Amino acid sequence: MTADHQEQLFRRWLADHAGLLWKVVRAFAALATDQEDLLQEISLQLWNSVPAFRGDARESTWIYRVAFNTAIGWQRSEKRRRLKHEAFLKFHDEPAHEPSGDSDLIAALYAAIRELPKLDASLALMLLDDLSYREMADVLGISENYVGVKLNRVRKQLADSLKGAHHEL
Amino acid sequence: MSFEELQKSWQAQAPARKISIDADLLLKEVRRNQSQFRTTIFWRDFREVGVAACMIICFLYHGVRHHDWSNFLVVAACAWVGAFMLIDRLAQRKKTPLNQDPLKACIEASHAQVSHQIWLLRNVFWWYLLPIAAAILLPMWWTALHKGPTGTHLSAFVLRTTFFMVCLNWGIYRLNQNAVKKGLEPRRKELETMLAGLQ
Known part of the structure; x- marks a missing residue:
């Protein structure tokens, strides 16, 4: 793979899967500074992974793997000293388009996901994004049956967490 | 609210409206x-x-x-x-884990790596401290023991050097064991918990 091709693919992934990356980042880090730091780390790992991408796996599966593996590792070394970098994330002040009830719900959901063990948090994200059992199994490296078993638990944990926040599942 | 409705709200969230990435x-x-x-x-x-x-x-x-x-x-x-x-x-x-591997494989590889680091630091005395200390001290002692007419003369220099080497090696050994206890063992435990969740 040429350097140009690597850059092209990386840019496309960033454009097409920004939502996915942002969800992972927000699910694993609560503070804005940590979120930017984690996004930088995931981007670095994603960039490194591009030459190994042969198209055997779906792009989203590949990006989920890289993002989750990095996010899990990043939390372990969260306190390490980091070098200052330029702000490549732009936060807009404009109000969100979704109704305020929905944004409260999404915020509560992110908080509930952050309370889960890291692997369950990964599953919860994929469940909410409606990935198939096959895709979840591919990302995690476990059987589809076991994905089913774990999802029941994750669903219950999320429901319990959100009950306190006036939502019922 | 049903789970399907929750999923719908989740998928409808539009992060691009609140955040944008400067790709360059x-x-x-x-x-x-x-x-x-x-x-x-x-x-x-x-x-x-x-x-x-x-x-x-x-x-x-x-x-x-x-x-x-x-x-x-x-x-x-x-x-x-x-x-x-x-x-x-x-x-x-x-054996370095690749981030594009499935989570389980990546965690297993990280676990193997951390376990190896623990093994290295636990055995630092045998592969690092002892060979160098022995190479420095053995000739000194050999010379000192054969220096005097009785063969038992020990110079103060040799004793001082030995004491210094023992203290230095003990300090290095303790530093390594501390790194194992405070950094690597908790990390290995965390990886084991994650692996147990995937078994």
């Missing part, structure tokens, strides 16, 4: 980060293996110039430590 700047940062990472790795390798190589050259030169065989023992010890680190680093590099 990000790419620049990624490249800068990558180059810093390479530099860090280079200097780490240089510190660990380069220092051993410099010591080999110095002691070899000193030994040849002064016809002092005891210098060659230190050369052999440094060569052993440098080769051990180099071979270990190369062997471990092949």
